[in-house]
Amino acid sequence: MYDYGFFSFESKADFLRRSEEFWNPDKTRFWQDAGVDLVIDRREGYLFWDMAGRRLIDMHLNGGTYNLGHRNPELIAVLEQAMGRFDIGNHHFPALARTALAEALVATCPPNLRRVIYGSGGGEATDIAIKTARHTRQRRKIVSIRKGYHGHTGLAVATGDDRFSTLFLSDRPDEFVQVPFNDLDAMDEALRGGDVAGVVIETIPATYGFPLPEPGYLRSVKQLCERHGALYIADEVQTGLMRTGEMWGVTKAGVEPDIMIVGKGITGGMYPIACAVVSEECSAWLKEDGFGHISTGGGAELGCIVALKVLEICGRPEVRSMVHYISDRFRSGLSAIQELYPEWLVGIRQDGVVMGLEFDHPQGAKLVMRRLYENGVWAIFSTLDPRVLQFKPGLLLGPDLVDEILDRAAVAIGQALGDAASSPREAALR
Amino acid sequence: MSAALIDATVPEPPGAPRARMMLDRARWAATAFATFDRERTRRVVEAVAEAAYQNAERFAIAAVEETGMGVVEHKRRKNEACSRGIVERFAVGDYVDARIDAEAKIVAVPKPAGVVLALTPSTNPIATVYFKVLLALMTRNAVVVSPHPLARRVSVEAVRLLAEAAVAAGAPDGCLQVVEEPTIPLIEALMSDRGVDVIVATGGTAVVRAAYRSGNPSFGVGPGNVPALVDATADLAKAASCLADSKAFDNSILCTNESVAIVEVRVADALARELERHGAHVLDTAEADRARAALYPDGRIETKLAGKDAVALAAAAEIRVPAATRVLVAPFPVIVPEEPLALEKLFPLLGLVRVPDAARGIEAARALLRIGGAGHSAVIHSRDPRTILAYGAAVRVLRVAVNAPGSTGSAGLDTNLAPTMTIGTGFFGRSSLTENLHPRHLTQWTRLAYNSDPAEPFGDFAGLEPWSVRPEPAPVTTALAQPEGELTRDDLRRMILDELRELVGG
Helix, strand or coil: CCECCCCCCCHHHHHHHHHHHHHCHHHHHHHHHHCCCCCECCCCCCCCCCCCCCCEEEECCHHHHCCCCCCCCCHHHHHHHHHHCCCCCCCCCCCCCHHHHHHHHHHHHHCCCEEEEEECCCHHHHHHHHHHHHHCCCEEEEECCCCCCCCCCCCCHHHCHHHHHHHHHHCCCCCCCECCCHHHHHHHHHHHHCCCCEEEEEEEEEEECCCCCCCCCCHHHHHHHHHHEEEEEEEEECCCCCCCCCEEEHHHHHHHEEEECCCHHHHHHCCCEHHHHHHHHHHHHHCCCCCCCCCCCCHHHHHHHHHHHHHHHCHHHHHHHHHHHHHHHHHHHHHHHHHHCCCCCCEEEEECEEEEEECCCCCCCHHHHHHHHHEEEEEEEEECCEEEEEEEECCCCCCHHHHHHHHHHHHHHHHHHHHHHHCCCCCCCC | CCCCCCCCCCCCCCCHHHHHHHHHHHHHHHHHHHHHHHHHHHHHHHHHHHHHHHHHHHHHHHHHHHHCCCCHHHHHHHHCCCCHHHHHHHHHHHHHHCCCCCCCCCEEEEEECCEEEECCCCCHHHHHHHHHHHHHHHHEEEEEEEEEEHHHHHHHHHHHHHHHHHHHCCCCCCCCEEECCCCCHHHHHHHHCCCCCCEEEEEEEHHHHHHHHCCEEEECCCCEEEECCCCCCCHHHHHHHHHHHHHHHHHHHHCCEEEEEEEEEEHHHHHHHHHHHEEEEEEHHHHHHHHHHHHHHHHHHHCCHHCCCEEEHHHHHHHHCCCCCEEEEEEECCCCCHHHHHCCCCCCCCEEEEEECCCHHHHHHHHHHHCCEEEEEEEEEECHHHHHHHHHHHHCEEEEEECCHHHHHCCCCCCCCCCCCCCCHHHHHHHHCCCCCCCHEEEEEEEEEECCCCCCCCCCCCCCCCHCCCCCCCCCCCCCCCCCCCCCCCCCCCHHHHHHHHCCCC
């Protein structure tokens, strides 16, 4: 009997059965079939425990949502205090916490970004960014990166992989053009018509397995945007908040975006909100019709208060220092593992604590994911390139836990190599 | 703004989360530092000592300004002794290199403690910061300094300066940090944090006791209350000169300064005259009463007068003294607990008690140490080795300055004791530290002990270096990957192609 007070289940099997029955049959089954029978129960710091009691180190962090760890005590304290006076607020009125966060967030951004528009999640923030770009440039077309990922809401989903847009008949190839990453010729080709409102681009495409932008690529994209009258929309959901060792990955890349999308980690997994930070030019509709985008939960004030604390924590010099140490330790530790299996772990993509491990098998990351799971580490494969494992350590890890992760990874990667020998190499659908 | 509209108090003392994060950062730095070899360590230590030395005077001035205690010139001297003096005294390699004992078939590999939490006092703020920082760096420890709130500004500035020098010389980023807004609850929270490997506490008894209560390994030191026995064999002129200099040194703010001169009666008047020749003013009974009342109101030391000079003390006690007066000498009859003049002096007031002979003098010294200063230090002026040894055997302290000033003698400036700002008071003084703090206290050793069977040969370790075995993250302060701000060749090529394309009418 698992009695959680608010609800209870007879057993893990009972829970999984109900999950299939009342929630999501395919997703529930998918993980069982993948050998990952994970049901996350207790969570703390960079650890969580399966409901059966097994301890796992979180190297997925839901794309940086748990950047500062699960249930970060500082964020819990802030949220609890905030609830003593605030709730999500009223989206029609000027709001105290929304304004306070906007001011603080703008202060961390490139100087051309001036205002914050709130959504309740990264997809909505992407929709806001696209709508804003369209209004600003009075053009309809949006260019995105093939295998890019910006969420599943109405417009955002159309920028992403077919798998998610066609399922809901939401692909709009006439309005949403996709080009390969790191291909400036293709980008130029897509923009040259002068009919593109904006290019939405992850600084390092996460769901595609973190292929690193070639040196100068992002800046060249920005130049092409300027040349052809398109806006540069930086999706910083997974590369922002110190994950690259700087507050925003896009500024580290030397680009001043016109719009920046922030989500996930901004509220540390405590009370979700997301943000589109826009330039003065892109603020036009906010002056013309401020009710143009309405979102009841967007910029919920409780989330804003948590986000203020997240920004403060991420801005501490101690955090910057630790991110450097953590990324250096992973770089040297993973290189040592690569020396053991040079033909198997064929690529280490890394910028700070944004990492992708590339394996020489079309489903390699799934094999490694499964073995890591057995060895007590949770890291997820890249949905849009299952050769690549997303390997995402938190900002506040200590040396002992990092060494433990590397120990476990060395074993799991070796075991997965054995599995690969007996796994069919044809690419699966997902 | 009026009363807060929201209760933003946290269950922890203000600043605690940030300070804990400093410990996390220090942990990374310590991990990297622990793999440094002798040469890298030496570079860091020497650079920091040099930066400290170069700024000895500047921080002496700032410390006196901020705390209102002590004498600039003397603080400068202490700062110099605790910078270059430390480097001259200890060899870095002793705490980094493996020691090979072929006879015993044992290899000992030194390991740092890890993260040191160093509490520093208001009385000797900079010298103590220098001292603890250099000892920690020499032994490859990361250190977080928590300064006394009364000396906060100057201490923070000094640690920042040393940290910059350390990192510039290749030390791991974050190996030297400072708590910028220290408060008592914050310091207590830090002391009990599991991120601390050892606390080195200098300060009041309360802080030291808290360190020992914290559950973390600690070196805390107790207060002094120094007896100075002057027997009939002493060179009185020299004894008077030492006593006066010691009391005037930094206005007696070092806890090693003499509290009471215990003098054989047959030389007492002569010593008093000699003291006057060295700038002391010997109080009459009425003046001594006024001094007692003003300097020990309610039988407790007036901390506002700590580190003030003799003229200021005299003014506070409404005693007229010549402007050049360096020391006030207050005769009193007997060392008993209810006598305020038998308490610790943190100002240039010296008690004076006459005793019939040296044996009674030793008993009087023991009486003084029962009142305070157990385990700390004592002074003797004598030319009779029997008396000196009997004194040393009888007094419950761990160092006795012989024919030397107490302030600078027990602190290692005028004796061959190692210079220190942390006087271990031993078990007498409720401390685990039974000598002046030394680099070895921040080092631990892994001993590789071979089978003692003569058939088992000892390995040949000559030329082997333990610290290249496992490289740790290098200290880093710059950007992580190559930023895109720099134009690469590919970049340029692409831009040229772009331009060409435009020209061709793309």
